Structure formats: C-alpha cells, structure tokens
Amino acid sequence: MNLKELSAKLGLSPTTVSRALNGYPEVNESTRERVMAAAKRYNYHPNTRAIRLATGRAMAVGHVIPIASRHEIVNPVFADFIAGAGEVYSRNGYDMVLSVVRDEDEEAAYRALKSKGNVDGVIVHAPRLDDARIPLLTEIGLPFVVHGRASQVALPYSWIDVNNRRAFHRATEVLLDFGHRRIALVNGLEFMDFAVRRRSGYVEALAARGIAPDPRLMASEEMTEVSGYRAGRRMLDLPDPPTAFLASSMISGMGIRRALEERGLRMGRDVSVVIHDDDLSYMKNGEDVPIFTATRSSVRQAGSIAAETLLGLIAERPETLPSRLMEADLIIGQSTGPAPRR
Incomplete structure (x- = not known):
C-alpha cells in the first residue's frame, strides 16, 4: 500500500497523513493516533527515500561511542537503552547510525555527522560533570538529547535522567x-x-x-x-x-x-x-x-523516551528544550534485614 491509498482509506489528504506519520506538531493528536493505527493495520511503511527528498532529513539518528579503557559505556545497560530507542526509530521510519571511535576522535566524529548530513540528531551517553559534548553540539547546531545530566554545564539542553x-x-x-x-x-x-x-x-x-x-x-x-x-x-x-x-x-x-x-x-x-x-x-x-x-x-523505557524526545526536537525545533526526570521505584527484596547485633 502506498501513501495515496492509505490516505484514501482514511479520507484524509496525503499531506495530512504524511505529516501525521512524521510527527509534525500541526497535526492534532487524535488524527495522529488514527493515522498511526491505520498504518499498522494495513502494514504501511513510508518510503524513506521519498521522505528524505521531501523533508531534507537524513531519517537517521546517531550514537557516537568512544572506545575507552575506563568508561561506563561498557556496562550492559547500553544494550537495553538501544533496544528501547530502536523501537521508536523503527516505528517512525528512522535508521540508527552507530559510530565507534577513538576517544580523541569523538569531537571530529560529531562534526563529521553534522557536515555530511548523515543524521538528523544524536543521543549523548554517559555524561560527565562538565561535559564538553554539550557546548560542542550546541555550537554546530546538531539536535541532541542527553541520557543523564551534566551538573556543571550552564547551557540549556534536553535531557532524560533518573533522580x-x-x-x-x-x-x-x-x-x-x-x-x-x-x-x-x-x-x-x-x-x-x-x-x-x-x-x-x-x-x-x-x-x-x-x-x-x-x-x-x-x-x-x-x-x-x-x-x-x-x-x-x-x-x-x-x-x-x-x-x-x-x-x-x-x-x-x-x-x-x-x-x-x-x-x-x-x-x-x-x-x-x-x-x-x-x-x-x-x-x-x-x-x-x-x-x-x-x-x-527501566533503562529500556529511558531509551524510548530519549528517542521520542529527540524525534520531537528534530520535527519541531522548539524554543524551550524538553527534559524529563524519572523517579526510581523502591523494591523490597530478600537482600535486606535488621542490622546484626555486634
């Protein structure tokens, strides 16, 4: 099924259906939900090449991963974060570009992604207290969302974090x-x-x-x-x-x-x-x-929220950058009990 046929079944214009599928803010939420449900029901997949030509977007999101001997990115939570983000990318017709670089080449990697137009935005992982990537990405104008926060950075930026x-x-x-x-x-x-x-x-x-x-x-x-x-x-x-x-x-x-x-x-x-x-x-x-x-x-949920937030930034470029602070649940298990008497 193509876009014209899907539009006919919904009784909407192809432009409206296209904008709903691509997250444009002028499409109201009920129309967007209706279009998304129909696309799923009729197994409609947008033509990514056509979208790229029409919007000028790369339809891809970047993740730059530095290779370091002592870095939290080696923690296996990264896989679950990517799984959550990847589901959102796939649902919205976006690809994921994963760049693994030497530590000293990280800045050059971000600049190359921007200059080549390979991605529409990036997600920043494992932020440090004073993270140089935030001013860098702000300077080059590449939309980004940080998974976590950088306490010593004064610039406004979009982030998703747990408290x-x-x-x-x-x-x-x-x-x-x-x-x-x-x-x-x-x-x-x-x-x-x-x-x-x-x-x-x-x-x-x-x-x-x-x-x-x-x-x-x-x-x-x-x-x-x-x-x-x-x-x-x-x-x-x-x-x-x-x-x-x-x-x-x-x-x-x-x-x-x-x-x-x-x-x-x-x-x-x-x-x-x-x-x-x-x-x-x-x-x-x-x-x-x-x-x-x-x-x-859930780090998988954090990945989904970060991806949705980034795609929203790409589509809308809002003046106020969105952020989300998630509260952790406290789960009582078998590993705790009263302090033993000495």
Whole structure:
C-alpha cells in the first residue's frame, strides 16, 4: 500500500497523513493516533527515500561511542537503552547510525555527522560533570538529547535522567531504618554525573541521622562483578566492617554477594545489600520475589523516551528544550534485614 491509498482509506489528504506519520506538531493528536493505527493495520511503511527528498532529513539518528579503557559505556545497560530507542526509530521510519571511535576522535566524529548530513540528531551517553559534548553540539547546531545530566554545564539542553540523588537517599534511609550504621557505598566512576548524584544522596541521608561518612566505606569503580567483589572483600576485611552495602548496579551487587559467600556470610541475614536495578530484559532481579532490595528504573523505557524526545526536537525545533526526570521505584527484596547485633 502506498501513501495515496492509505490516505484514501482514511479520507484524509496525503499531506495530512504524511505529516501525521512524521510527527509534525500541526497535526492534532487524535488524527495522529488514527493515522498511526491505520498504518499498522494495513502494514504501511513510508518510503524513506521519498521522505528524505521531501523533508531534507537524513531519517537517521546517531550514537557516537568512544572506545575507552575506563568508561561506563561498557556496562550492559547500553544494550537495553538501544533496544528501547530502536523501537521508536523503527516505528517512525528512522535508521540508527552507530559510530565507534577513538576517544580523541569523538569531537571530529560529531562534526563529521553534522557536515555530511548523515543524521538528523544524536543521543549523548554517559555524561560527565562538565561535559564538553554539550557546548560542542550546541555550537554546530546538531539536535541532541542527553541520557543523564551534566551538573556543571550552564547551557540549556534536553535531557532524560533518573533522580539518582533521591533514589540513593531513599535506599540509604531503608538501611538506616533497619538499624544499620556502617553502610558502604560501592559506586560507579565518580567523574560521571550519575555517580556523583548517587554519592550525594547517600551522604545526605547519613548526615540527616548524624552519621559521618567513612571514606573507607566508599568505592568508585567501573560497575562490574569483579569490582564489586574486590570492594566488598576489602571492606569486609576492615576492623569494623560494614553491616550493609549500597551498590550502583545489580552487577556490582553480584560481586558483593560473592565476597559475602566467600566468608560464609548470608546476604539479608548477616549483611544487607541494596542495589540499583536498571530492569534489564535479560538480567532480572528474581521472578516472583526480588532477590535484591533495589531502586529500580527501566533503562529500556529511558531509551524510548530519549528517542521520542529527540524525534520531537528534530520535527519541531522548539524554543524551550524538553527534559524529563524519572523517579526510581523502591523494591523490597530478600537482600535486606535488621542490622546484626555486634
């Protein structure tokens, strides 16, 4: 079925149907939903080449991934984020351009995407506190959405983030309410904005109960099973070891659990563990009953929202840049319990 035939079935002009399919703001929401439903029902797929010619768009979104030895992008949450974003791209007739570059070539990669017209916009991953990519993309005029925030950047920009500070504040309070006072933080790399916000929430919750944070109970590493294990083992060897751990990912939490089991300690009874759960499609936190008590926020949903936001920026170029702060759910699992008596 072509555009003209689909328009005839809907009783709308081809222009209206085309604009509805491509997200133009002048098409009202009820008409857009009707057109999208009909396109799905009749298995209509727009001619991407024709759209490119008509709109001057590349009909593609870019993701530039630097190769680095110590970088959060190696975390497998990236795959779920891309899955969520990819569904939105596919539904709207967009392709995804993935560029893997050396760290020193990242700026050149963005400039090349803009100058060649290969993409209509990009999504920025793993922002740092003072992220140079934000002023760069603003300067060259390439629409972008940041997955996360960069606290030290004053320029306005569009972002999608989870409330990391509040999530880890609540998680620390849960452990404090269980009577824990020696609470360890196994965090991500703290040149990353999300990790700084998580530490802030943890420290604030301790301070509110009159507890000074112990530097020996804080670790900042790549979020891997091995780093979680090493941090857990090191802290458990302290003269006054932690009775609870707060980990920035399920993967780090698995490493902490291995360190506990190695010492004959039972998670949830002898030592409590709270993690952050990205609700990964291939790594679930248990089935009927969660294994870990967790702050949970779907990274796949974040990918979908980021992609939808970016396509909206491409279509409309609004004066006010949209942002979205997602709140994490608190899930009670089997990994937490009252602080043991010393």
